[in-house]
Amino acid sequence: MSALANPSVLHLEHVTYTYPGAARPALDDVSLTVCDGQFVVLAGRSGGGKSTLLRAGSGLVPHFHGGEVSGELLVGGLDVRHHGPGDLAAVVGTLFQDPETQVVMGTVRSELAFPLENRGESPAAVARGVEEAALALGVAHLLDRPTHELSGGELQRVALGAALAGRPRLVLLDEPTSQLDPVAGDELIGLLRRLNEEWGTTIVLAEHRLERCLSAADRVVALADGRIACDGPPRDFLAWAAEAAPALETPGARLLARAGLAPPPVGVKQARATLRAAGALPDPDAPPPADLPSPATDPAQKMLFPPTRGGAPGESSPPAPPRGPLGRLRADRAGNAALRFKRLWSEPSERPAVLRAVDLRIAPGERVALMGRNGAGKSTLLRHAAGLQQPTRGSVEASGRVALLLQNPNDYLVHERVDEEASAAALEAAGLAALADRHPRDLSGGERQRLALAIVLDSEQPPAVLCLDEPTRGMDRAHKADLAVLLGRLAATGTALLVATHDPEFAAAFAQRVVLLGDGRPIADGPAAEVLAGGWYFATETARILGGAGGALDPEAGAALVRALVAARAGDAVPPAGAPAAGAAQTPNDPRPTEARP
């Protein structure tokens, strides 16, 4: 690789690191060299060692966290064993998940100036550094704003600006988009790519939503159990993931693999090019082929991100929500709503209205995803549903108890033992009975989420409605799949689900219906296949690749559509899943034989 000719900015040689009190190492004999100017994505399941690797690169491991480290670790030529984060800050900028705790000063200008002042730069150099970082990140208009007034996306940009203000050679980012909506997340990735291309900054980015960032990456390093499992260009990584770690495969790669096309695409553009070359790019305006197999009955769907839309025939296409005053009147007369928002207004004093005349009706057992930009009013709507806020106008009616799981599961955990938090039956239902004597804060992120869910569901009567606010923040794909299954089971008992999420893939996996909020009111409300296939930002990768054709949201449905299309064009029967699509030539750079492809 030509990049290896560049000087290395991060070099690990047989590094093994164990956190204090931990039974096994978080990094296990890791050897890795990142060269100047590379854009590296760290992939892997939760607990695989991504964050620890980034913290080692910033010097927090071992200087801040303690623990035992062995091997050689150099950052910008500085030996991390002898240079702590303060010294390394001149070479490396770091951005963590939660922007709220990374911004330490009162105004944006002071925040950007802080690292430069710490380095003893002159006021002129500080002023210039602040100005350039602000312009590069598009936050110049925020310079004099107090940091406590900024939105999550703005805060994350400011924190990135502070990390970049000293123009470090290397920037380490730990899931920086996990708390951002798809729009802000895409903007941040685009910004990183520009910094990498124009400033030559080396980027090392840990991210769960790989479909969002692989197209910007030069290289992907996959970590599993603290070891490097794969290290190569994105296309090689996707080929490896298809064989060895399907949970890391992007929806686009899975779509093409299921359709029997190769090579695995790095991004929407490549996927469309491959489909076009195979004559398999569907026309979004054309009706889907008549013999298209139903996604709900395709057993392949159960493999990776099990859609909970499956079940009774027709369930995946719920009746359209009532439209217009007459439709709402009819639905009201039917009288079977689990939750009903009637002309709901939320107007905080001295701030613009958050919700504006929201009319929504959710039926028992219905699974609804609530989407929209940060600040669109999603969380506020859930808080109104649970009675945490009172409407300024309008009303909320529920047929029974409304349970609400807020964004941070830690907020529910106040006791010393897991069995003090919820009843034995609730723990059993959440699969946590074996952890009853543990401290809640010692549980993993996914276990804490399940415990918090057990707490809000812990009553004799199941709730009429369960609301969840961003339940997949920082979750890997496997945990999201588990959650989707759990929610599906709950919905089957008659509990209506209303889930605010920024994750279109998760919404596609669990929801029957999607409500898109904008400017405090629903701007789209309909079956998931209709709303998520027709959007640009609020759309799954499969839908973006296929241009929304056939309402296919997940790779399996998309692959079925592609196969049906190819078969229809060739005048054949629909080939089985995974078989190569007719006309899909094996590309020269796909080293695997056709039979070996999934």
Added chain:
Amino acid sequence: MGYRRRPSPLHAARAAVGGGLCVALALVALLYDHPLVLAAALLAGCGAASLAGVGPELRRALLFALPFTLLIALVNPLVSREGLTVVARLGEVPWFGRLDVTLEAAVYGGILGLRALALIVAFALFTLVVDPDELLRLFRRVSFRSALTVTLATRMVPVLQRDGQRIADAQRCRPGRAPSRLTLVRAVAGGALDRAVEVAAALEVRGYGAAAGGGAAGRGGQAGAGRVARARGGRAARRHARPWSRHDVAFAAVALALAALAVGGRLAGAAPFACYPLLDGDWGPATFAFAAAVALLPLLPFLDRRGLA
């Protein structure tokens, strides 16, 4: 309520100057008992806030402060035994004994309330128009760690408030009996400690260890490097001092003039006023002129709005 940069002459002035004006207003309120002078200081503070564009925020602060000042005004006549002009005899009151309300004690209560109000306005003005980061940057030269601690405390108060509110909301979502207050306090404290650890990590990666020259990152000879960096920064700061703007000069002159007027007037016996044993004050033209100067002087620099966005 907090600082937010606005296009006003007072916001354009450097933090030390803006802070100086607020201190001068507070000094007037502390040195004088004359109600006219206290009212003038109050008026000056409110006028400055209004001209700086922070009138609505100050009004909100006053709404909170008024009950407190009224309480002061009402309590003093009930607890004070001084004054000769009895205006009400309340008889024997358990714990208090014989209660006679005097005119002098009532007026003095009013003066105390007025003074408290003037001080609150001066402090609120300080909070609203003085950039805390810039002010703390001045103190950093004296004590970096203390200044940073104050900055973080200021920044983290709203964050921890939000954390506490979130935990309270989460507990409201629990079915059944709510956890005890002690349990909640423990959870909030635990959450605050978690926050503190995350903030400490953020400080480390922003190079705080190098600047402070100690702490967890101070091993391996960094302390020396930190001191060198700080000394270099200090010298550079002196070399590249920020030039004084017209607003800096105008408000600094007014703050100095107001402080000199307050101290000089006090030494010269201007605007005398005594409540006990009988009300005795000067209401002549000199006192009115003095009060007018106190009220108008701080507002003069607002006439020049050149150079503002």
